[in-house]
Amino acid sequence: MDRAAIAVKAPDKVVLIAITNAGNRLVAVGEHGVIIVSDDSGRSWRQAQVPVDVTLTCVAFANAQDGWAAGHYGVILHTTDGGLTWQRQLDGIQDNQMTLAAAQAAAAANDPSPGTPLAMARAAHFMAGGPDNPFLTILAQDADHAMVFGAYRMAVNTTDGGQHWQEWDLHVGDPISHNLYGAARVGADLYLVGEAGSVFRSTDNGASFPAVTVPAQSTLFMILPTGNGGLFTCGVAGLAFRSADNGQTWTPVDLNTTSNLTAGAVLRSGAIIVGNEAGAIEISTDHAQTFTTLPGFQPMEIFGLTQAADGDVVAVGSAGVSVIPAKDFLQS
Secondary structure, eight states, X not given: OOSOOOOOSOGGGSOEEEEXXXXXXXXXXXXXXXXXXXXXXXXXXXXXXXXXXXXXEEEEESSSSOEEEEEGGGOEEEESSTTSBOEEEEOHHHHHHHHHHHHHHHHHHTOOOTTGGGHHHHHHHHHHXXXXXXXXXXXXXXXXXXXXXXXXXXXXXXXXXXXXOEEOGGGBOOSSOOOEEEEEEETTEEEEEEGGGOEEEESSTTSOBOBOOOSOSSXXXXXXXXXXXXXXXXEGGGOEEEESSTTSSOEEOOOSOOSOEEEEEEOTTSOEEEEETTSOXXXXXXXXXXXXXXXXXXXXXXXXXXXXXXXXXXXXXXTEEEEEOHHHHHTO
């Protein structure tokens, strides 16, 4: 945590785990603290200045300038210049201490959260295990407000741009502390998905995340809006589901694969794309009711997808960056 990211000669060829848009810029994150940016829709990349050499798993921007990245060892980074330079705001040592303090406070106050009965045991386990647990997903709502979630129900919240972080794990209605892999705003509500098919819905802008119906006892990696008020979620072994009633009931969706579904995005057209570990990308133009496979496979496991300013889709994964021309999916 105290060593800067390694400098790499070909930053678009390293393992990259997530990608997002910062205005017209693309920002991707991955192993050894590498963060790279592109201002030409993914054709060329340069490496950002990053103060840590840990694997980064997620990145999100509130606007073209203000964003967060997070990952292993409980690290949270912040940028105010569109991803060119980053500052560390939190690490796993600090988060473990916050987790313990929150558990003690909850026990003293008889907090009714489902997580309270095991909170002290969970905090003691974190303290004994050290600061190695990863954050896995970010909700960046605006330049001041962000939430970061991760392994074993890790959750923190900021209301001042990350100058201060609050422990938020007891605001998630999960008594067992499942891993939280995906987060998204869908309409006015916020959703989390994770291990064992867990789904949580906040109707109070993140103050609480009570559980909703589990679509299946299988891990979910992401959740996306369908564009017609519904939800789409997917994860291990090609399993995918959609809901038209805020997660109360779920309908299975066939994505033509048994590979883990590890990346997804909503295009500006409203189409939904999903990538998997076999290198295939599926697309839906009917609000996630049906999917078809884009021609060709990417030469890697796909971990992140987004749409560039020029309309092309950019994938990141085990072999770095791959650009999929718009014509390949506009014809689908």
